[in-house]
Amino acid sequence: GENVEQHPSTLSVQEGDSAVIKCTYSDSASNYFPWYKQELGKRPQLIIDIRSNVGEKKDQRIAVTLNKTAKHFSLHITETQPEDSAVYFCAAGKTSYDKVIFGPGTSLSVIP
């Protein structure tokens, strides 16, 4: 089955700097890669996703890149703000399946 790894497990950046979180997946048939953000004590919420027919997707300060050959994808957050502090989860799934597999999460701290 699918296995998703995520690095780093913790990340601290200064406010205004960029943050990058990387994920790898094992099943080459996976073609859907969402990212969820979970603030402390709250529920996870989708922030962005990418599908295998594109290599990059942007939404304001957030971007995701996908390298299907290497089976890895990354989340890039630019101009970080304190409210970006949270745990971020990547996930991978397939069109034919009704589920995704999550990575272990990255705890991001943005220092004012």
Place this chain on the structure above:
Amino acid sequence: NAGVTQTPKFQVLKTGQSMTLQCAQDMNHNSMYWYRQDPGMGLRLIYYSASEGTTDKGEVPNGYNVSRLNKREFSLRLESAAPSQTSVYFCASSESGRQETQYFGPGTRLLVL
């Protein structure tokens, strides 16, 4: 719309006791999920239901059972709780399940002594 709701918010059980976690959604979604969240291990899928009347095992189904009562409700049952089941449990739903956004409930914090 309330979205996805879960009850209870917090529960303490003794080893061997049973309980049912309730989940309901009012978004007319077809797919529903149960996850457990443990420190450093992310969200692990316990069971899911792609549509009313169907359920399938996820990554960690042992020790759990589920019931898709109707399109709105998906319950998770622990028949004989163990300390290893201490965790935060999240229910989620999505419109179709296939590459669709999952909407999570607020979670149930379960402590098994």
